[in-house]
Amino acid sequence: MVRGSLPWPIHRGRMRLDGPLDLALSLSCGQAFRWCARPDSGFRGVLGGTAVDVWQRGPREVHWESGPRELPKETMADYLRLDDDLDAIRRDIGDWRVDAAFSLYPGLRLLRQEPWETLISYVVSQMSNVARISRTVETLAANFGTQLGDGVSNAFPTPAQLSQASVGSLRLMGLGYRAPHLFEIANAIADGQVFLEPMREMPFGEARRCLMELPGVGPKVADCTLLFGMGHMEAFPVDRWVARAVVEWYLGGEQMPQERIARWSREHFGAHAGYASQYLFHARRVGGAACPAPVGGEEGGTHAPAAQDDTGPDGA
DNA sequence: GCCCAGGGTCCCC
């Protein structure tokens, strides 16, 4: 694992973990879009205003190199949500299928991203796929973001920087019909008509309504922004994969509008519904149509799949 | 070529 060939002054960081973490999975599972997998199993990205290479060594150590600036340990820990007690969250969700998914993908953590970048990334995401979203987001950074001094990486563009882009130029970057949405959102924020930060402190429903007033922001994009960018852990984003998982595994195959799936799921999974959403998303997208099976004999889990605890949307 | 994607909007009933 030879590094040190980076063209910037290198700052090294290292951290011992108290809880489980699957760094590669958490960075690549489709919640953040700027982490680029490297041949040596590390990832390069931008965090805390600096370029960074990060990798995991064994189950309990995370290492990184950053530059030109130093990346404080607190920033890394905050981003990786190492303060989340996964076992406690799993118990709080209290659902055997989600429990099984936690066992299948140990150490998958939500990330604590920035509201603005999260919002724009998910406006870009609509009717697209993870690979293409990553490419488009990277293009935005390369064209409008501030260079970080390493000669390679750019920061994600600020609202002011993105508001300088013309709708036409955005279209040329593969944004298609989403171009005017990005343009309008960037201008609304750059002009001080909309503020994202206060939405962290708002009640979930109020913040959600505020986001959905923005063009190109519906329930799903709002929920992703709330969950990944604003710390509203009860948000339950419903995309195609999550909709499939809920319909097939919980609703007996009965189709349902996505807003009803979201509402039912928030009620069913509770205060940490967002974690349930991410595990179901990954299980259905990667694991396939088969419902995650409980690994036998786990203590503390919610009771085994007794075949009929399938409480539907109107179930008791 | 084909189906699909971390959907939203608008129009219609």
Added chain:
DNA sequence: GGGGACCATGGG
């Protein structure tokens, strides 16, 4: 409030 057409574009 619910169902459909339409929206651009690239991944696999």
